[in-house]
Amino acid sequence: MKVLITGGAGFIGTHLTRHLLELGHQVTVLDNFSPQIHAGKTELALDLKANVKLVFGDIADPAASAAALDGVECVVHLAAETGTGQSMYEVSRYERTNLGGTALLYQLLTQSQARKVERIVVASSRAVYGEGAYLCSKDGIVYPSPRTSAEKKAGLFDLQCPVCGEACEMTPTPESAPFQAASFYGLTKQMQEQMALMFGKVLGIPTFALRYQNVFGPGQSLHNPYTGILAIFSTLARTGSLIQVFEDGQESRDFVYIEDVVRATAACLSSGIVGCEAINVGSDNRTSVLTVANEINSFFGNASDVRITGAFREGDIRHGMADLTKASAVLGYQPQWSFSVGLRRFLLWAMENELPQNRYEQSLAEMKQRGLLSD
Secondary structure (H helix, E strand, O other), rough: EEEEEEEEOHHHHHHHHHHHHHHOOOEEEEEEEOHHOOOOOOOOOOOOOEEEEEEOOOOOOHHHHHHHHHHOOHHHHHEOOOOOOOOHHHHHHHHHHHHHHHHHHHHHHHHHOOOOOEEEEEEEEHHHHOOOOEEEOOOOEOOOOOOOHHHOOOOOOOEEEEEEEEEEEEEOOOOOOOOOOOOOOHHHHHHHHHHHHHHHHHOOEEEEEEEEEEOOOOOOOOOOOOOHHHHHHHHHOOOOOOEEOOOOOEEOOOOHHHHHHHHHHHHHOOOOOOEEEEEEOOOOOEEEEHHHHHHHHHHHHOOOOOOEOEEEEEOOOOOOOEOOOOHHHHOOOOOOOHHHHHHHHHHHHHHHHHHHOHHHHHHHHHHOOOOEOOO
């Protein structure tokens, strides 16, 4: 099939492109090579240049998007701004790319009958859930609201049942959970996927909004200080710099390896899978941020001081882990990579790359200046 991947020169897009080419698909990539992600690079990976049609341009630019859509049968829409913290102050930028770019995509699809797109996959995020699902011994499955600044300033990082006020435990979050985005990034992803699923039903185009958890692996940007704690911590550990861990270090994430994400995404292009669905893609596990910091520091010889600071960012959640029941039933998806094996693969790859400029402290200063990072 002829597949367009928006944001296809990025981390997930590059891995997906290689996989689709191996399966015999023809791939077009639309990408603007954002300096924040690509650090000045403006070309596809060397092994892809001769086999992929590249449209250099922005997803929110009508001419570029129209050119990229020409003749394609499937669209995998990955192009997005992705920094949770940054989204809380670069609001217009996130709105323009994540919402405006998606709206333009559907405007172009509805304007011309010549565009016969047969299926669409949209990269959504677990950020649409906010805190997600918890289990209360008294009230069963509950969905707590985002934590307040006052609670976190008092060191009350764990969540309480919204019904009885007692302590509750994190449990895997299903797709039926209510939307409770805690950041503007999460809100844009919620609106983006709702837009896609609505138009999918109206236009009769099978559409899948994949709620990716924390995707990691070789090839992710080492230059972006606004997202990807594995990349951030690995850069700090390689230079023996202080690694600051927010809250009490026990906040956790569902880290899913890139090859699992690629398999789940490619499965949505199968003609045997129909409908318009939101589907979780995760690892079936979770890892605390403190564990991540310590494992990365150990890999690089424990040269860094790993310090739990008690600081917190507005928009961050406490825990995250996906319920994969639907992914298994609809896509036949089962994660194959453990966090420890995937982390080693990522760190070995990171060592082969030149140390990026450390702009993490700058990103923290930006948030603190705007009242979005508290000590």
